[in-house]
Amino acid sequence: MTEKKRTTNSNKNSKSGEKKNRNIKRTIIKIIGFLIIAFIVLALIGILLFAYYAWKAPAFTESKLQDPIPAKIYDKDGDLIKTIDNGQRREHVDLDEVPKNMKAAVLATEDNRFYDHGALDYKRLFGAVAKNFTGGFGSEGASTLTQQVVKRSFLTDQKSIARKAQEAYLSYRLEQEYSKDEIFEMYLNKIYYSDGVYGVKAAAKYYFDKDLKDLNLAEQAYLAGLPQVPNTYNIYDHPEAAESRKDTVLYLMEYHNRISKKEKEEAQDTSIEDNLVNRSSEERKVSEDNSTEEYDSYINFVKSELMNNKEFKGKNLGEVLNSGVKIYTNMDKDVQQTLQDRVNNGSYYKNEDQQVGASIVDSESGGLVAVSGGRNYKDVVDRNLATDAHPTGSSLKPFLAYGPAIENMNWATNHAIQDEESYQVDGVTFRNYDMEGHGEVKLYDALRQSFNIPALKTWQSTKENAGNDAPKQFANNVGLDYEGEIGPSEVLGGSSSEFSPTQLASAFAAIANGGEYNNAHSIKKVEKENGEVINYDHTSKKAMKNSTSYMLAEVLKGTFEAYGSAYGHNISGVNVGAKTGTGTYGNQTYQEYGLPDDAAKDVWMNGFTPKYSMSVWMGFNEVKQGGVNSFVGHEEQEYPQFLFEDVMSTISPRDGQDFTKPDSVNGDSKDSLSVAGHSDDNTTSKKPQGQGGSSSSNSNSNSDSSSDSNRNSSSND
Structure with missing residues (x-):
């Protein structure tokens, strides 16, 4: 009995052990299975994560693999001026x-x-x-x-x-x-x-x-x-x-x-x-080469123009500048140095807030010769004041009034225009800068003295006789593009008449060279690292008749003569024409800041010779009380004229070259030129009048700023 009991217990223990072993095996199998599944899951997660990161990886491009080769910029003579x-x-x-x-x-x-x-x-x-x-x-x-x-x-x-x-x-x-x-x-x-x-x-x-x-x-x-x-x-x-x-x-x-x-x-x-x-330690510094800061404005322009070629479509500027390109430009480094030096060190400034932008183009080709984006300009800022748009004042009268009249209606330079003390257009009253009327005046005197009322009447007459869009089309032909209608305020430099010095330099160059418009361009060609040459084209077209351009040029030479708006700033031995521009504030601004009546907002000088066309803008970065940041009085409003005279007298050749008179123009005197084959029955022989009809004793104090009876900004000159 005892033996049987032992056997039974032994069997029970044996079965219990086997069951325990089986449980352990099952547990081990489960653990292994779990680990395998976990490993597979983790592997899949890892693969998916790797795939995701690979998908998010930066684009694999050949250009990024190549070590950067800095671009080199050359002047018009092929001399290296900057390695970027x-x-x-x-x-x-x-x-x-x-x-x-x-x-x-x-x-x-x-x-x-x-x-x-x-x-x-x-x-x-x-x-x-x-x-x-x-x-x-x-x-x-x-x-x-x-x-x-x-x-x-x-x-x-x-x-x-x-x-x-x-x-x-x-x-x-x-x-x-x-x-x-x-x-x-x-x-x-x-x-x-x-x-x-x-x-x-x-x-x-x-x-x-x-x-x-x-x-x-x-x-x-x-x-x-x-x-x-x-x-x-x-x-x-x-x-x-x-x-x-x-x-x-x-x-x-x-x-x-x-x-x-x-x-x-x-x-x-x-x-x-x-x-x-x-x-x-100075030699070891990692910084831009400051020895070429006088070129920075030009280099800024080059960078903006570089990417306009279809060859570089889809690329970024940094990529191109690191590809070893050689950029050959129209820069005259002597002119560029002169311009930036005068801008930096000239005595034409009221305070540190006063700003300036200036451009010089070759009158014949439109090539950008020199440009200054501002005082002590460095190519690390977004704004280049020579390519920024600014209110133009009276600068556009040749393109919105008198040029279209000569072009479309064959007006002579002694065409008679009745000036008045005040004149209403579309319910707005406009006046001349001196608040006076000057009676019957020649086109010659009206433009060179920058009267407002004759300019508005000329603009109206052109629209009536040559078509509503005739002034707009004339302006567009010289790169001054307007999207909407041109109103009377635009003729005098209103809100829609905002353009850059570079654009105006190109526009006035078309007057200097016989009517051919060339947009300002800095790049002649680009040579890629492999030797391939990329040529750069620019806009070039006949913008006006050669009779129109010559007659405008001769009239604008009168700007430097007695009663002219730039009298006293002529350049000895150089034939030069010019148009000034002065812009006023709105009436509310005068009241808010306590500005003097003769405070101006923007001042311009746009001058040209057979060799160069130069445009200068000056303004302020903010308005301050009492006219601290305004051009108050005639002397301060002459600042751009002084800069123009200073630069152009240095760079201009004294070779006696003059604007070429075409066969399409009759007459020998600036104030009596006419289009050959066309008579102008409405002419006058009245002598030019000084400011407010005064004598020549005050002829050197002219200003071409203007305002209406409410000093409305729409009537800026």
């Missing part, structure tokens, strides 16, 4: 120009198995991963040269899983499309060597003033080790750390059997300070 390198020091080198030991030093230091592994070096990668677990993410890197090229071309130095995934993906792409030698060459040209130096060739020049082939082994080792932490190993700041880094690289070169022990020891005994170029 943002202060960086770069030189390109082909791999076959790099000495064997220089290559060996880089490979031993950065990626000894570069030619043996793929985009990633998994042997180094797994070792780095193990160290990252103990030291934290990013504590140990395993980047190959390929990965470093990718990072410098497309990514940032941020340490994140996303960046690493994108780096791996783009590195794979890079190795699929480029050879190892091509990637190595990219690396050697992209790597940073401190002090704004990029590329091993530039580094050799900067630190040792040597070609790569002339570096000794110690210098090669230093340059190979410097990029790991460039500022820390910069020999100028940390000479001991630099020597130590050199020795480390030499040790690695021997360790990887790339040099002998003897070579290592000899190089370690060679100081890298032996041939080091001594540089002051």
Whole structure:
């Protein structure tokens, strides 16, 4: 019985053990199954995450892989005036120009198995991963040269899983499309060597003033080790750390059997300070070349024009400027220097708030000769005051009133116009600058003295006799485009009559050269790094008859004669015509800021010779109480005329050249010219009158500002 009981208990224990074992096995299987599923899920998540990061990676473009080659800008004579390198020091080198030991030093230091592994070096990668677990993410890197090229071309130095995934993906792409030698060459040209130096060739020049082939082994080792932490190993700041880094690289070169022990020891005994170029802290600064600031306004214009060519469609400015292009321009560097010097240092300013913009174009071709975007202008600001639009005052009377009348109705320069003390158009009252009427006046005197009422009557007559859009079409022909209707206020410089000095310089050049309009253009041609030449076209068209342009030119020469609005600012020995412009404020502004009655907002001088056409605008960046930031009185309103006279008297040839009189014009006197074959029955022989009909004793105090009875801004002159 006892034996039977023992047997029964034994069987029970046996079954219980088996059941327990089965449970353990099931649990293990479940755990393994869970781990497998978890691994698969995590793997899928990892794959999807990698795919997502790869999808979000920057575009893989060839242009970003190429090391930047700064653009060079040349003047009209082909002389280099600026290299646009943002202060960086770069030189390109082909791999076959790099000495064997220089290559060996880089490979031993950065990626000894570069030619043996793929985009990633998994042997180094797994070792780095193990160290990252103990030291934290990013504590140990395993980047190959390929990965470093990718990072410098497309990514940032941020340490994140996303960046690493994108780096791996783009590195794979890079190795699929480029050879190892091509990637190595990219690396050697992209790597940073401190002090704004990029590329091993530039580094050799900067630190040792040597070609790569002339570096000794110690210098090669230093340059190979410097990029790991460039500022820390910069020999100028940390000479001991630099020597130590050199020795480390030499040790690695021997360790990887790339040099002998003897070579290592000899190089370690060679100081890298032996041939080091001594540089002051000022010489080491990474900044734009300030020695060419006088060209900055022009370079700003070049940049704006550069991208207008279809050859660069879809590219950005930085990409083009780093592609090694050579840009040949119309700049006359002597004229450019003169203009910017006078703008910076002239005595035509009331205070620091006063602003100025000026442009000079070649009268014959329209090529932009010089431009100033403002006082002490630097090409780091968004605004260029020579290309910004400003209210024009009376500057446009030749294009909205008298030019269209001569062009369409064959008016003579002594065509009679009845001036009045006040004149209403569309319910608004307009007056002359002197608040007086001058009776019957010639077109010649009305324009050169800048009377408002005759200009409005001329504009009205042209619309009635030549068509409602005749003034607008004439203005559009010289690049002064209006979208809507032109009203009386626009004729006198109202809100829609806002144009830049560059536009006005081009418009007046059409008067100077016989009626041919050429829009201001800075670029003649661009030569790409591969030698391909891209030519730049510009707008060129017949804008007016040669009779119209000549008659306008002769009338505007009278601006410098007695009673003219620029009297006293003529240039000895130079035939020059001009139109001034002065703009007033609205009545509310005068009241709000307590401005004097003779306070002006904008002042202009637009002058031209057979050689140059120059436009100057002056204004203020804000209105201040009492006229502090206004041009108060005639003398201050002459400021742009002084600048014009100063510059043009310096740059203009004294060759006696005059505007060419065409056969289509009859008459020998400026105030009695007519279109050949056409009679003008409405002419006058009345002598010119001074301001308010006064004698010549006050003829040098003319101003061409205007206002209506309410000082409405719509009637700015």
